[in-house]
Structures are given as structure tokens and as C-alpha cells.
Amino acid sequence: xxxxxxxxxxxxxxxxxxxxxxxxxxxxxxxxxxxxxxxxxxxxxxxxxxxxxxxxxxxxxxxxxxxxxxxxxxxxxxxxxxxxxxxxxxxxxxxxxxxxxxxxxxxxxxxxxxxxxxxxxxxxxxxxxxxxxxxxxxxxxxxxxxxxxxxxxxxxxxxxxxxxxxxxxxxxxxxxxxxxxxxxxxxxxxxxxxxxxxxxxxxxxxxxxxxxxxxxxxxxxxxxxxxxxxxxxxxxxxxxxxxxxxxxxxxxxxxxxxxxxxxxxxxxxxxxxxxxxxxxxxxxxxxxxxxxxxxxxxxxxxxxxxxxxxxxxxxxxxxxxxxxxxxxxxxx
Amino acid sequence: xxxxxxxxxxxxxxxxxxxxxxxxxxxxxxxxxxxxxxxxxxxxxxxxxxxxxxxxxxxxxxxxxxxxxxxxxxxxxxxxxxxxxxxxxxxxxxxxxxxxxxxxxxxxxxxxxxxxxxxxxxxxxxxxxxxxxxxxxxxxxxxxxxxxxxxxxxxxxxxxxxxxxxxxxxxxxxxxxxxxxxxxxxxxxxxxxxxxxxxxxxxxxxxxxxxxxxxxxxxxxxxxxxxxxxxxxxxxxxxxxxxxxxxxxxxxxxxxxxxxxxxxxxxxxxxxxxxxxxxxxxxxxxxxxxxxxxxxxxxxxxxxxxxxxxxxxxxxxxxxxxxxxxxxxxxx
Numbered sequence: 001x002x003x004x005x006x007x008x009x010x011x012x013x014x015x016x017x018x019x020x021x022x023x024x025x026x027x028x029x030x031x032x033x034x035x036x037x038x039x040x041x042x043x044x045x046x047x048x049x050x051x052x053x054x055x056x057x058x059x060x061x062x063x064x065x066x067x068x069x070x071x072x073x074x075x076x077x078x079x080x081x082x083x084x085x086x087x088x089x090x091x092x093x094x095x096x097x098x099x100x101x102x103x104x105x106x107x108x109x110x111x112x113x114x115x116x117x118x119x120x121x122x123x124x125x126x127x128x129x130x131x132x133x134x135x136x137x138x139x140x141x142x143x144x145x146x147x148x149x150x151x152x153x154x155x156x157x158x159x160x161x162x163x164x165x166x167x168x169x170x171x172x173x174x175x176x177x178x179x180x181x182x183x184x185x186x187x188x189x190x191x192x193x194x195x196x197x198x199x200x201x202x203x204x205x206x207x208x209x210x211x212x213x214x215x216x217x218x219x220x221x222x223x224x225x226x227x228x229x230x231x232x233x234x235x236x237x238x239x240x241x242x243x244x245x246x247x248x249x250x251x252x253x254x255x256x257x258x259x260x261x262x263x264x265x266x267x268x269x270x271x272x273x274x275x276x277x278x279x280x281x282x283x284x285x286x287x288x289x290x291x292x293x294x295x296x297x298x299x300x301x302x303x304x305x306x307x308x309x310x311x312x313x314x315x316x317x318x319x320x321x322x323x324x325x326x327x328x329x330x331x332x
Numbered sequence: 333x334x335x336x337x338x339x340x341x342x343x344x345x346x347x348x349x350x351x352x353x354x355x356x357x358x359x360x361x362x363x364x365x366x367x368x369x370x371x372x373x374x375x376x377x378x379x380x381x382x383x384x385x386x387x388x389x390x391x392x393x394x395x396x397x398x399x400x401x402x403x404x405x406x407x408x409x410x411x412x413x414x415x416x417x418x419x420x421x422x423x424x425x426x427x428x429x430x431x432x433x434x435x436x437x438x439x440x441x442x443x444x445x446x447x448x449x450x451x452x453x454x455x456x457x458x459x460x461x462x463x464x465x466x467x468x469x470x471x472x473x474x475x476x477x478x479x480x481x482x483x484x485x486x487x488x489x490x491x492x493x494x495x496x497x498x499x500x501x502x503x504x505x506x507x508x509x510x511x512x513x514x515x516x517x518x519x520x521x522x523x524x525x526x527x528x529x530x531x532x533x534x535x536x537x538x539x540x541x542x543x544x545x546x547x548x549x550x551x552x553x554x555x556x557x558x559x560x561x562x563x564x565x566x567x568x569x570x571x572x573x574x575x576x577x578x579x580x581x582x583x584x585x586x587x588x589x590x591x592x593x594x595x596x597x598x599x600x601x602x603x604x605x606x607x608x609x610x611x612x613x614x615x616x617x618x619x620x621x622x623x624x625x626x627x628x629x630x631x632x633x634x635x636x637x638x639x640x641x642x643x644x645x646x647x648x649x650x651x652x653x654x655x656x657x658x659x660x661x662x663x664x
Contacts, residue, residue: 023352023577027361053570057578059502060563062494062585064509162394170391177396231392238385245355245386249393 012089013041020248038068042078090131104330114144155271157287159250186316193312344421345373352580374410411452422463446476487603489619491582516601518648525644
């Protein structure tokens, strides 16, 4: 017996990431190959014609799982009844803009979208914020949508997590599906901390720690970290455009694991509302290692944190606290 | 026991369609969720950096099924041992351009690539030509790769087929997965003939014919046909870019059904080497209704062709014959 369709909202759907993401959702990558979906796509009026073009293409592709498409510039229509909201829309940083300028534009967007979601989304709607500054946009959204459970609001660091897996797999020349349990701590920015202290690789001789197999702490503590931190910029340099394919794919992974559960023995990274775990200040959206079960994430507790890691965890928390202050000053 | 990886080539991989297509292949949309793949991506020298950016993103996405990525500007390296070749590379159509404008640019490309494929691809390599003029590019490829079995060389009309299904589903307000057995005859161009004479819809009271349910022959014989024929231009008008998402998705459908077989009672449309069926001149790449089994397509025989259809099937054949002459004249 076929499942009832799930409504998935994508904001900024006429853009690059949206265009990569919507066919993935329509094929069942996000929620499983037996889960019908209804797509809600939102963008701003200047993008209305392009957005309609995306809707036309979704109809043209005859996706068996896609049971409806709403393409709109009306945030209320977009948010009505949605079970999953992927917030890709935001104000991109342009040349010459200061951080405060970008922050202030995005704070206004996320404040108003919070309101619309809170009023019109389905109960227990799960929210993933992708648009940068992802963590702080998610925090603003949380603050202005108080009736959305704080555990339902997350931001994307799965891209960084997947990038870290990819770098290890390339270094060790192993399939990426054999690498697991890296962690991305903190902000989806250049202060993120990609941590391999608990990461393992599946080998014929069983699970082995990444540190042992790589056997090059200098690389793991230096170049590996900066490569992952700065990967976004490297993609822009090569493509002349921001990551879309990998961001979209990782957004699907984030939601899928959240909804369908993480595999046994495996955790993933999600930007979630901090509860003080690992001495990270509470009240930030901070990336932690999590497992997921029955539609809920849980921070993996009890991982030993060495001195080098402690510093990095604190540094990215500090940046997030500053961003929070900056965001609030924009609201005054 | 995990399957051996299949090697899939995408030419023009740094472009729009390539960027939409490669994550679909890497997720198993093309060959199934249990089929590991190695991607070969080819593009021209000016796109080398962008192509490398795509490779980087594929690694960053940590696709479990993706066992390797080759990004190259060398046709020999690209073609080596490939089992499936998706020829997306070609000179793209821009707003205002006619298909004939792009003919001469593409003929020389396909002659060169025929040679490389013939010499270096795996035996029984299946080829799908997407770049327009798709049928004639495929014909050129066939002529200059004589050791590739002619039944292995096809062009994409599944996009038009899916567009036709989409239009019927919208008209009848039914799920597109309930509509089947439209046929696209002929050229992937504005002379294609989208034929619903044998198409059906799954209803509560069983399979019913589209003609009967639509109850508007005037619409089916005119606006429906022109909408499907001209849909490519409509997408360009809305997006200011050619269809990528729907083309990529349809390319996956084409290969998947070819390799894994069509569902019972269902046919699809593929541009294949004509054998004289339905009174169509042999020696053209012409879109027919086909079923697929054990990796082979067979033209659905015995469908009744009325006078209206006959006229349209002949008109598109005529255009293909003209394109063939034009292509050959470009070669001199």
C-alpha cells in the first residue's frame, strides 16, 4: 500500500543548489525510494519565471514519486502543510560586501521565514538551513519560530562531513563507503573543526582508526583540516560557482539519515541546538556528532577530546557567539 | 556479494546537463541502487578547470556507489573500457538558434568521438547520444564506428516521451506514474510525433485509453502535439537555459530501462537504428516504441497507424533524411 506523500519545501529553488536538489528529492534520494513527495518551491519575484521553468522541467521528467509541484513567490503558500523545509534561499555575499551587510540581509529573511513556517508548516516539521551563514540563519529562525521544537531546526554541516570522508578516502585510496565517523564540530565556516580522532576505515582486518592508517599526524592536524575548511573556496575557484551538486546531495543525506536513521555503529554531523554537551555554550546552532533513530537526533556523548581538539572546538564556538551578537545587533 | 563496477562515460561533463547527470549516475538512478559505478568525464580543454571542479564535488559528496572518477580532456582516456557512453558534449542551442545551426559544429565532433569509442570502449558498450541534433549525431557516430553493433547506438527521445506523459497527466489531473504507452516517433526536434493512440491511464476501473479520458481529439491532435514538440524552446524561454534537469533524468530512464528492462505491459521511446519497421526508411536513427529485455531493445510491432499518424511519421522521417544529407555535406 503506497505511503501518503510528504511535503518538502525548498526555498531559493530557482537557484543552483535548488536545481540540483529538486530532482534528487523527486527520485527518492532524500526520503527513500518508496516515499511519494509533493514539492513546494519558493523564490523571490525576480526569479518567478525561472522558477516556473524548474516546475515545467519537473513535470517533464515524469518522476514516478513526484505527486505534485507548487512553484510560488508567496511564502505562505510555500510553507503550508510542509513536513520538511530545506532553506536554500538567502542573500549571497557579493564583492565588496562586509560581513555585517550579508548578515543583516539574511537575518531579515530568516526572521520572516521563521514566522511563515511556524504558522503554516505541518506539525513536527523538520527544518534544514543551508544558506550561509547557515548556523546563524538557523539560530535566527529558531528564535523567531518559538513554537517549532528547537530540536527540529538544524543546519547543514553534512557537506563538510562528506568532504572530510572524501579526503580520507583519497588519501588512503579506499572506497569512501569504507570510511566513517569523522566529526565536523562547530560552524559551517572556515573555523569548523574536522576531527578524525574517532574515525575508522573498514579493512579486511576489521575497523582500523584513520590516524593509524594515515600515519601522518602532521597532515591530519594541518593540511587535511585546512583542505576541508576551505573546500568551498576551492570549488568556487575551479567552477566559478559555488558548490551545488555536493551541497544538494549532502542535504539529502542529512534529511535521510535524520528521518530514516543512521546505520548501526555510524554517526554523522549535523548543526543542532547546543545543550551544553562537550562544554560548548548552550543556545548556539553548533555541529556535533549525532546518531538518529525514530526521526530524532542524539548527540554522541563521551568522546574523549584532546587538547588540540579542545582549542578548535572553542575557537569555532567563539566565532558562533560573535555571529550571534552581530545578528542580534542587526535586529535592533 | 557486491557487483563489479560499471564504467560510465559522460562527454560534455562540465556543462549543465553533465552537472545534473553525474550525481544521478552516482546515486544509482541510471543502473540501480546496487550497481557500483566508475565515472569517466570528458570535456574540452577550456573547460578543464571546471571539469576538475565537478570531480572535486563528486568526491566531496561521498557517494557510496561511486568507486572512481576520471576527469579528462583526452578522448582515449575517457573512452577506455566504458560500458555505457552518454554523449552530452556538443555545441549547445541558445535562444533564437535553429537546430540546423548547430549541425555542422556537431558532425565533426561525432565523427572524432566515434573513432575513440570504437577503439577503446568495452565490448558491447551501449551508447546514448543526447547532444542535438541527437538523431543525426548518433547516425554519424554509427557510420564512423562500424565495429560498434548498430543496435548499441541510440539517441534520446525519452525526454519527449516523458514530456508527453507529463502533459497527459496534467490534462487529466492524474499521477504521471498512472500514464503509459505514449509513443514519440521520429526526430528529437519540432517534427517529432507524440502519439497517444495507444496510450492508457491506470484508473480505478482498469486501464482506459487516453483518447477516451481526455475526450478532446482537437486538443490531442494539435495543442498537445505542439506543446510537446516545442517544449524545449519553452524551457529556454523560462530559464534562459536549455533543459538540463529533465534531460539528465530522462537519460537515466533511457539507460535504466534498456539495461534492466521495461516493466511488463509498458513500452518506452528510444531513437534507434531503423530496420524498415512501420514503413520508415531503414538507415536512420528514428524514435520508435520499444520494449527492453536482457539488455536489448525491440520495436513494438503491429500497432495500428491511422492516416493522421502516417502523415506525421513520414514528415519527421523526411526531416531526418534531409538532416542526413546535410550532415554528409558538412563532412565534405
